[in-house]
Amino acid sequence: MDQYEVLWAGFGGQGVMVAGQLLAYTGIKEGKNVVWLPSYGPEMRGGTAYCTVVISDSRIGSPIITNPRAACVFNRPSFDKFTPRIKPGGLLLVNSSLIDVTTDRDDITEVLVPANKMAIDAGSPKATNIAMLSTFVGATGVVEYDNLLATLEEKLGKKKDLLEINRKVLEAGFKLGKEAVKGKSAGRKVKA
Amino acid sequence: MAKILMKGNEAIGEAAIRAGATNYFCYPITPQTEVAEYLARRMPEVGGVFLQAESEVAVGNMLFGAAATGRRVFTTSSSPGISLMQEAISYIAGAQLPCVLLNIMRGGPGLGGILPAQSDYFQATKGGGHGDYRLMVLAPSSIQEAVDLTMDAFPLAEKYRNPVMIIGDGMIGQMMEPVEFPDEVDKGDPATNEGWAATGARDRKPRVIKSLYLDPYKLEENSYVLHEKYEQMKQHEVRYERYKISAKNDLLIVSYGTMARICQTAIDELEQEGVSVGLFRPITLFPYPEKELRKEIEARNVKNVLVVEMSCGQMLEDVERVVQGVKPVTFFGRTGGIVPSPEEAKEQIKNMIKKPTRAKKASKATAKKQAAKKKSSKRQRKDA
Numbered sequence: 001m002d003q004y005e006v007l008w009a010g011f012g013g014q015g016v017m018v019a020g021q022l023l024a025y026t027g028i029k030e031g032k033n034v035v036w037l038p039s040y041g042p043e044m045r046g047g048t049a050y051c052t053v054v055i056s057d058s059r060i061g062s063p064i065i066t067n068p069r070a071a072c073v074f075n076r077p078s079f080d081k082f083t084p085r086i087k088p089g090g091l092l093l094v095n096s097s098l099i100d101v102t103t104d105r106d107d108i109t110e111v112l113v114p115a116n117k118m119a120i121d122a123g124s125p126k127a128t129n130i131a132m133l134s135t136f137v138g139a140t141g142v143v144e145y146d147n148l149l150a151t152l153e154e155k156l157g158k159k160k161d162l163l164e165i166n167r168k169v170l171e172a173g174f175k176l177g178k179e180a181v182k183g184k185s186a187g188r189k190v191k192a
Numbered sequence: 193m194a195k196i197l198m199k200g201n202e203a204i205g206e207a208a209i210r211a212g213a214t215n216y217f218c219y220p221i222t223p224q225t226e227v228a229e230y231l232a233r234r235m236p237e238v239g240g241v242f243l244q245a246e247s248e249v250a251v252g253n254m255l256f257g258a259a260a261t262g263r264r265v266f267t268t269s270s271s272p273g274i275s276l277m278q279e280a281i282s283y284i285a286g287a288q289l290p291c292v293l294l295n296i297m298r299g300g301p302g303l304g305g306i307l308p309a310q311s312d313y314f315q316a317t318k319g320g321g322h323g324d325y326r327l328m329v330l331a332p333s334s335i336q337e338a339v340d341l342t343m344d345a346f347p348l349a350e351k352y353r354n355p356v357m358i359i360g361d362g363m364i365g366q367m368m369e370p371v372e373f374p375d376e377v378d379k380g381d382p383a384t385n386e387g388w389a390a391t392g393a394r395d396r397k398p399r400v401i402k403s404l405y406l407d408p409y410k411l412e413e414n415s416y417v418l419h420e421k422y423e424q425m426k427q428h429e430v431r432y433e434r435y436k437i438s439a440k441n442d443l444l445i446v447s448y449g450t451m452a453r454i455c456q457t458a459i460d461e462l463e464q465e466g467v468s469v470g471l472f473r474p475i476t477l478f479p480y481p482e483k484e485l486r487k488e489i490e491a492r493n494v495k496n497v498l499v500v501e502m503s504c505g506q507m508l509e510d511v512e513r514v515v516q517g518v519k520p521v522t523f524f525g526r527t528g529g530i531v532p533s534p535e536e537a538k539e540q541i542k543n544m545i546k547k548p549t550r551a552k553k554a555s556k557a558t559a560k561k562q563a564a565k566k567k568s569s570k571r572q573r574k575d576a
Contacts (some may be wrong), residue, residue: 028196028197028370033370036197037367040366061453061534062457062458063450063453
């Protein structure tokens with residue numbers, strides 16, 4: 001029973017919910033079981049938002065995940081809140097464009113992703129979440145790159161110019177994630 | 193049909209459309225407003241009625257009126273909204289009309305909060321409104337099951353001419369999971385309701401649909417008719433799921449809805465540690481799987497039964513009624529919108545197995561108190 005849980009967290013508007021959804025859509029494409037659970041409450045733009053995605057080959061029990069195998073944090077409050085919750089041996093993806101600290105934990109792998117910069121370099125800050133998502137997929141291999149690209153084309157394909165930017169970011173992020181964890185064991189800080 | 197990823201609220205809305213619901217009345221309330229949002233778009237596409245009423249009181253009475261015409265009618269709301277509909281629900285049950293209601297439960301009482309809870313169990317299963325009546329109550333634990341039960345709810349409501357309520361906690365509404373819609377769905381046929389529905393009295397005698405019987409003998413007769421239907425439901429409609437129930441079980445958990453899934457994860461993890469726990473998950477909360485649960489408890493070597501709910505203990509009373517003191521029944525729950533984690537459930541189970549007869553009410557306060565007690569008793573011993 002192989003199950004992967006990943007938490008996405010950031011400010012409302014950074015695209016954390018969409019990043020999680022795109023991952024969940026891709027999981028279904030591969031015939032896996034998935035659960036996407038958002039934080040909901042009296043929310044507002046600019047407030048904190050997070051969601052968890054569970055991907056599994058077998059039936060998924062609890063949608064509530066206290067200790068995920070990975071967390072992708074987009075801002076400082078999310079970094080502070082969720083870094084301690086990651087399972088030992090797990091993965092932390094940090095949006096280093098906005099977060100200028102790194103973790104003290106030596107039992108997880110930390111990958112620093114200049115997500116905002118990558119998105120802006122490719123042509124739009126809107127692609128920040130795709131930078132995080134593709135780096136995550138590159139680092140973990142939870143879903144296939146081609147399937148993720150296909151999901152992106154399906155869900156965000158209407159605006160051709162944005163899709164092109166997203167595709168660029170997707171490719172860069174995937175490569176970065178893959179390189180970052182190559183031969184690295186938990187505890188190594190990985191600057192990407 | 194291929195599996196698609198859908199939010200619970202939207203999937204339930206789509207299921208109702210496919211089951212032939214053509215009349216949807218609603219008033220928005222978190223955490224189920226997406227059903228209304230979804231059906232506002234979808235209902236006109238299938239020639240149905242989407243109507244946002246001025247209040248839930250009005251919604252209830254619109255259901256009553258539309259149900260009387262023999263069409264498939266549907267509403268969705270959350271706890272405080274469902275409370276406002278209770279008068280109409282009682283009338284609908286009394287007048288023997290079919291309708292389907294969805295309650296995506298949030299914390300209460302009063303206006304409460306907006307986070308997931310299961311604290312409307314009593315309201316749903318024990319009446320809610322006045323009079324000798326029951327609802328059929330279905331409790332899904334996944335989005336696929338929510339879809340399947342919504343589609344089943346309409347024919348069940350017609351079969352018994354009784355309201356059917358689907359209850360899920362906030363997570364059932366907000367969560368996204370893959371769902372598959374069956375190709376063949378019973379959309380219902382208003383003509384089959386010819387015989388009781390108010391369809392226009394041209395060339396026939398008018399029909400009266402009412403719940404008012406001033407003659408007590410007539411009213412008693414009506415109540416017995418209802419009662420007989422509930423007995424029939426108990427005979428034919430009970431649904432439940434057994435998970436890892438075996439002779440090796442140290443403990444049997446009874447839990448429903450999303451809470452049961454959280455228990456499942458706890459059970460899987462405990463299995464790795466050599467602790468064997470089974471789960472009995474009622475899917476119909478009324479009719480309650482009484483005989484089936486009783487059988488499990490009598491047949492098994494289990495020393496304890498643990499009821500886990502997102503409430504202060506409501507289904508607990510049904511389990512106690514069924515177990516009748518044969519085995520100790522204890523309870524664990526969180527409420528007010530707090531969802532217990534699998535780790536919390538695991539902790540409770542482990543404690544139970546260690547100290548089987550001790551009831552655990554899980555609140556941080558009592559946990560602290562217990563910890564303090566332990567400390568002070570240790571201290572006393574040292575002093576002595």
